[in-house]
Amino acid sequence: MKRLKPVQVILLGFLLTIMIGSVLLMLPVSSKSGQMTPYIDSLFTATTSVCVTGLVVETTMTHWSFFGQLVIAVLIQIGGLGVVTITAGMFFLLGKRISLSNRMLIQESMGLNTMSGLVVLVKKIFVGTFIVEGIGALLYATQFIPEFGWRYGIWASIFNSISAFCNAGMDIVQLDSLRSYVTNPVINFTTMGLIVLGGLGFIVWKDMYHGLKDLIYRKCTVKRAWDKLRFHSKVAITATLFLIIAGTVLIFIFEFNNPETMKDLNVGQKLMASMFQSVTTRTAGFETIPQAGLSEGSSLISMILMFIGGSPVGTAGGVKTVTFIILIYCVVTVAKQEDDISLFRRKVSDVLVPKALAIIMINLSVLLTAVLFLLLFDDQTFMTTCYECVSALATVGLSKGMTPELNLFGKIIIIITMYLGRVGPISMAIGFSVGKKKKKKRSFSYPEEELIL
Template identity: 35%
Template sequence: MKVEKRRAFLYEPIQLNPPQILALLFLVLVLAGALLLKLPIASEKGVSWIDAFFTAVSAATVTGLVTVDPGSTFTLFGEIVILFLIQVGGLGIMSFAVLVVLMLGKRIGIKQRLIMQEALNQPSIGGVIRLVRNLLIFSLSIEAIAVILLSFRWVPDLGWGKGIYYSIFHTIAAYNNAGFGLWPDNLVRYVGDPTVNLVITLLIITGGIGFTVLVDLWYSKKWKDLSLHSRIMIWSTLFVNVVSILVFYAFEYNNPHTLGHLSLGEKIWAAYFQGISPRTAGFNTIDIAGMRQDSLLFMIMLMFIGAGSASTGGGIKLTTFIVIIFAVLTFLRGKNEVTVLKRTIRTGIILRALAIATISMLLVFTGVMLLAMTEKAPFLTILFEVVSAFGTVGLTMGFTFKLTLIGKIIIICVMFLGKIGPLTLAFSIARPDKSNIRYPDGDLFTG
């Protein structure tokens, strides 16, 4: 009997569920990217294995945290590898896989559709392939338009070749909410430039609002035709962005290290850019390390909340945050059902939101605790770095370059887990309980 079990263990194929397959594919992408970045032709003077792996993870997770300056460290080949990792990581590995299969005229099976459902965080497999096709068409079209607009600004300054290349690189990085820049100061030199500020932020918003919302907007003729998810995302994105811009303008107005030395017009543009960027984009036009502590705490909250579901951004997602807020308000009002825009939210969605937020906070807490043991830095600096890595944001207070080897490994793990998502991680490990047994009610004292 033992021999038969041993044979079955050795020869039976390993069955992986969609979350496990998704995590495995992402790991393969990261490993391939690291190997390519380690090649002699990928860097000017060579990079260490840990820096190559860190950069590959940061690019594939569309984060933007770097331990070396991409613009001066990597060659054109290395930068193209980073760009490819950003595009595939942002739009999704399975999206590109489906594109190849469709181009070959093959059929997409149920298992592949289930993986796509998990990758795009969709409630069902119905219409997933059409969503992927529209996702790719919309994304590439938006990126093409942005490249043209940025070229008008950068070609006169940098020349045709470099100007167009920089436009392509920063367009893909901005749309996929990755904070990679080819200038050492990111976009600080363009703090008051209207074209750069508008194009980059519109790309951030478009990529971060979620593919399902973009598709819904394209096909819906009237506001009432939009789904509940789309309406919540549009309203909440507008509200959060406006509040963030006003907060940063008020908090940093007299700070000599950020807005204080700028003209009034540049202050407005800087506050506008920093109000939109923290929700997983990672670009900055002012020195983040010079910001006030209250501004940094507010930015940490924005990074933790993140962008929209099924978007290129990270974080717990804006809709998750909205569901939790409305659940709290429902309890305070003494009601039994959570309602948003005259629609009742199912209990399963509320439990999912609570699970995402709880697992995310545990992940951030663990990362902060480990870095506090291995790194010599103020607590706020460590917290900012970990939340930025978890939310796949890429903003830093200059701490990334100072990380020790163990610190780099910790941030790599946080970026990876933040990208695949807390629920994907949980579903990859947990075993579903299919029992239909219901136990008697019990009371617990809470609060």
């Protein structure tokens, strides 16, 4: 039997976790009714949890028992941090040494180009994650404990904090997601803060931490702290801020007088709701305004934001902000008739451009295939179907109400789309590619010819 490649182990690790989760959720103890949940619904829920998507065919609050909700929370945490990262954490707890092969797995799962400092990075990710989720749970508790009492209020705070940080978008506080809290600043800004922190990526965390230390202890200027950030962090932070602000402004304009979403809110509340929609579409999946009531313009903006997603080496999905920025600057470079793609006075490696293009094209191919099949097997409008498929592929979890009405074939299509969206279509292609381990190099090159574009 051939030895599996690291990327294949990651893909199979996610699949195995989903299978185990689906069996646990199918058990009678996992549902409040005490009856077995149909396997297709258990599989759908396990997939949406591990893939931190948030699309649900059974309402998390009403269908699942405490045991079922606990299983879902664990699956979300595993999916958010990554199966390999969780496995490495188990090695730490058991006092086991991380082997070279396991370091390679961690490197592959995080998309890093070096194994230097991986073990220390994983430890910091665990500590940072539980600190941020703990703070989030405390902030949620100020609202949920008075509303639901100590026992359920504490559990709801913990569950929602895990779900928000891991960009899963599942909650156990209301039947309408967070629509009841559309005017509540604590719930809105706590949720947005957790989503953004999870979506920025752990590499950016590390840079920001060192930058804050310089600002506080070394009394350096903000410009100096910014200049010391690595190139990747600057791109990820800039792209995140741009997408949040642009999305907020555009959604605010389109939904200002929409009676189905924000017409009855005051200006400040409309801005908060618009910002929440802009942030949550970056692969979180919570909603404070009904997605089915969005205007066509806001729906299109939301799908674009969902498709882009968060930043690399984080809990978010999508094609990632850095990929988006590379392609945007590639267009700018062509328009300026320049030779190199550069930003922040740094040149972007030529190798990254075809990779970014491949990621975009493979994701678009999977998306279009999913839309066509869903239109074939499920009778819904084109916009509703597109919204569902983009949400599934980008592991967002927002829906215009289509998810609970999916038939068997529709559920299978969305399950596959969510899985591909989490592990990455390009990782799937590489992981199961047939060929030698070493790249075969040609000893010759073909003659060059011109094409008309």
